[in-house]
Amino acid sequence: MKQKIILGISSSIAAYKACDLARLLTKDGYDVFCVLTENATHLVAPLTLQTLTGNPVYTTSFAIQWREMGHIELKENAALLLVAPATANIIGKFANGIADDLLSTTFLAVDCPVVIAPAMNPNMWKHKAVQENIKKLKEWGCIFVEPETGLVACGDEGQGRLASIEEIYKVAINAIK
Numbered sequence: 001m002k003q004k005i006i007l008g009i010s011s012s013i014a015a016y017k018a019c020d021l022a023r024l025l026t027k028d029g030y031d032v033f034c035v036l037t038e039n040a041t042h043l044v045a046p047l048t049l050q051t052l053t054g055n056p057v058y059t060t061s062f063a064i065q066w067r068e069m070g071h072i073e074l075k076e077n078a079a080l081l082l083v084a085p086a087t088a089n090i091i092g093k094f095a096n097g098i099a100d101d102l103l104s105t106t107f108l109a110v111d112c113p114v115v116i117a118p119a120m121n122p123n124m125w126k127h128k129a130v131q132e133n134i135k136k137l138k139e140w141g142c143i144f145v146e147p148e149t150g151l152v153a154c155g156d157e158g159q160g161r162l163a164s165i166e167e168i169y170k171v172a173i174n175a176i177k
């Protein structure tokens with residue numbers, strides 16, 4: 001049976017790169033279910049991800065498509081929750097037990113490994129609030145794929161650019177085994 005991966009996508013400008021990640025994971029035989037935050041739907045089209053994965057794409061808990069509660073249905077038999085890209089906001093929600101959308105609620109519900117690949121402006125990345133949240137999540141067992149250093153989309157330079165899809169893929173697959 002195919003292993004199930006929940007791919008969480010939040011509203012970083014790097015969200016479009018999640019399409020390549022979804023395609024790669026699907027091509028290699030994983031059953032990929034994408035969960036987009038509502039804001040992420042402004043940056044990447046759910047239909048693109050649905051076409052690439054061959055599975056429904058979820059953006060809300062409150063839809064009649066669910067057989068049972070969305071986060072419960074999603075967590076069943078999940079081998080991995082991979083969040084790429086992860087915004088400062090979703091990291092903050094995870095670290096503080098806030099469950100006010102499908103992705104943050106699913107984070108609390110899963111009992112599989114969690115891999116998080118952040119992407120944000122370098123000042124945001126350096127901010128104590130973000131770093132404290134990451135420290136907490138690491139202590140809880142979440143695995144982070146550190147962002148790269150270089151030029152980010154807004155033109156600033158520093159650490160914050162989403163790690164390469166190859167690196168995220170490697171860390172994700174290792175987390176399952």
Ligand SMILES: Cc1cc2nc3c(=O)[nH]c(=O)nc-3n(C[C@H](O)[C@H](O)[C@H](O)COP(=O)(O)O)c2cc1C
Pocket residue numbers: 009010011012013014037038039040086087088089090119120121124
């Ligand atoms: C075009 C655009 C790009 C953004 N890129 C990022 C980003 O790379 N990282 C980040 O943490 N926030 C970024 N933001 C801000 C987040 O979208 C914002 O904090 C949002 O509330 C996060 O919602 P979500 O975590 O539910 O997706 C961006 C906003 C816009 C409008």
